Amino acid sequence: MCPDSDVPALRGIEPVLFPQSSARARHAPEARFVRNAWYVAMAACDLVKGKLAHRTIMNEPIAFYRKEDGGIAAITDRCPHRSVPLSMGTLLSGDRVQCIYHGLEFGPDGRCLKNPHGNNKIFTGLHLSSYPAVEKHALIWIWMGQKAADPATIPDYACLVDRPPSHVTRVGYLHVKAHYLLLVDNLLDLSHTSYTHAGVLGNADTATADPLIVQNGDVVTATRDSPDAETPGILLMMAPRGFFDRGDQWQSISWFPAGNLRLEFGASRVGEPKAKGTGYTAVHFLTPETERTTHYHYAAARWNVLTDDKRNQELRDLIYKMRTFAFSQQDVPVIEAQQASIDQAGGMVAPNLLSIDAGPTRYEKVLNRLLAEEN
Ligand code: FES
Ligand SMILES: [Fe+2]
Structure with a gap:
C-alpha cells in the first residue's frame, strides 16, 4: 500500500496533459495509448459462438471469434490480399477464418493456412498479426502490447459475476467521439455529478466534497465523502420508502491503467455505518478506438440490497436505464463538445487546475510514466 495520500494535493503538480507550450502537441492528435495493458473489447455475450465480430482498437482493425477449445481468438481484421475485413468472412471448422472475397484462410494465430489459387503458395506477406485475448468477468479482454500478457493482471471485476443476477445490470455500450482520456478525467473527478447529473447521481449537497487521493502501485483512487447530504434519485429508489431522504454519501473511484475504472457508490442513514447503507459497484471500461473515438462499456452491481426480490429485477433495469441516460x-x-472545443483550439489548452483535479492530475503522472517506459 502506497502511504502517500494528499488532499487537496495540487501543490507542486504541473498539468501534463497536452502541454500548451508544445507546438506539436497543439497540432497533432495525441494517441497516448498505453499498449501493455488489458482493455475491454466487448461484453462476452456479444461474441457469439460461430460468428466473427469486429472492433477497431488503437486504430487497428481486429476480428474476434470463439475457438473450438473455448478460448478467444483475435487477429488482424484486414485481409493481406486486398484489405477486405475478415470479419465479413466465414468461420470454418478447425478455427479457420475464410476471407469472403477470394477465400484465403487464416488460423487463430493469424497465419495464412490456405491459398486456394495458382500454385497454392503461402508466402510471408500473407500472414497476419494476432493478439492475446481472454474471457473474464463476463467480458472479452485484449492485450495490444509487446510484453507478455498475463490474464492474472486483469483488474478485479468479479462483482459482475459473483452477485445474484437480479443485482447486476447488463453491460451497456456507448460509442463516444472523444479521446478516451477525456472520459477518464470525467470519471476520476466525480464533482461533476453535482452539476452534469444534478438530481440523478448527485446534487448541490455533494458539490463541496474535495477528493482524497490514494495511490497503490499504479492504481489511483479518488474518494469523496458527503455527510448528511440529500440522497440522489438513483440511491433513493434502491431503498425502502423513507429509508433515507438524507444520508451519509460516498463515492470512491479507482483507475486501473489505462482505461478501466471501478466505483463504489452508496449512502447510509446519517451517522450509521456504511455497511448498513446501500449502493452499487459501478464499472467503466474505456477502450481507445482512435485518437478521437472511444468504446465505452459500463455496468453496475448492487451491494447490501435492501429491497425484496420481486422488486430487484425491475430495479436492475431501472438502474441500467438511469445510468445509460446519465452517460x-x-x-x-x-x-464530445469538450473534444470539439479542444480541436478548435488546435490542441488541449492547459487547464487551470482546481482542488477537484487531484485525481486526474495523479493518474496522468502514472500514465505519462507508463507511456515513457513503452517508448
Ligand atoms: S481480399 Fe481476401 S482473399 Fe482476396
Ligand atoms: Fe458523469
Whole structure:
C-alpha cells in the first residue's frame, strides 16, 4: 500500500496533459495509448459462438471469434490480399477464418493456412498479426502490447459475476467521439455529478466534497465523502420508502491503467455505518478506438440490497436505464463538445487546475510514466 495520500494535493503538480507550450502537441492528435495493458473489447455475450465480430482498437482493425477449445481468438481484421475485413468472412471448422472475397484462410494465430489459387503458395506477406485475448468477468479482454500478457493482471471485476443476477445490470455500450482520456478525467473527478447529473447521481449537497487521493502501485483512487447530504434519485429508489431522504454519501473511484475504472457508490442513514447503507459497484471500461473515438462499456452491481426480490429485477433495469441516460444524454454531449472545443483550439489548452483535479492530475503522472517506459 502506497502511504502517500494528499488532499487537496495540487501543490507542486504541473498539468501534463497536452502541454500548451508544445507546438506539436497543439497540432497533432495525441494517441497516448498505453499498449501493455488489458482493455475491454466487448461484453462476452456479444461474441457469439460461430460468428466473427469486429472492433477497431488503437486504430487497428481486429476480428474476434470463439475457438473450438473455448478460448478467444483475435487477429488482424484486414485481409493481406486486398484489405477486405475478415470479419465479413466465414468461420470454418478447425478455427479457420475464410476471407469472403477470394477465400484465403487464416488460423487463430493469424497465419495464412490456405491459398486456394495458382500454385497454392503461402508466402510471408500473407500472414497476419494476432493478439492475446481472454474471457473474464463476463467480458472479452485484449492485450495490444509487446510484453507478455498475463490474464492474472486483469483488474478485479468479479462483482459482475459473483452477485445474484437480479443485482447486476447488463453491460451497456456507448460509442463516444472523444479521446478516451477525456472520459477518464470525467470519471476520476466525480464533482461533476453535482452539476452534469444534478438530481440523478448527485446534487448541490455533494458539490463541496474535495477528493482524497490514494495511490497503490499504479492504481489511483479518488474518494469523496458527503455527510448528511440529500440522497440522489438513483440511491433513493434502491431503498425502502423513507429509508433515507438524507444520508451519509460516498463515492470512491479507482483507475486501473489505462482505461478501466471501478466505483463504489452508496449512502447510509446519517451517522450509521456504511455497511448498513446501500449502493452499487459501478464499472467503466474505456477502450481507445482512435485518437478521437472511444468504446465505452459500463455496468453496475448492487451491494447490501435492501429491497425484496420481486422488486430487484425491475430495479436492475431501472438502474441500467438511469445510468445509460446519465452517460449518453448528460456526460457524452459534454465530453464530445469538450473534444470539439479542444480541436478548435488546435490542441488541449492547459487547464487551470482546481482542488477537484487531484485525481486526474495523479493518474496522468502514472500514465505519462507508463507511456515513457513503452517508448
Ligand atoms: S481480399 Fe481476401 S482473399 Fe482476396
Ligand atoms: Fe458523469
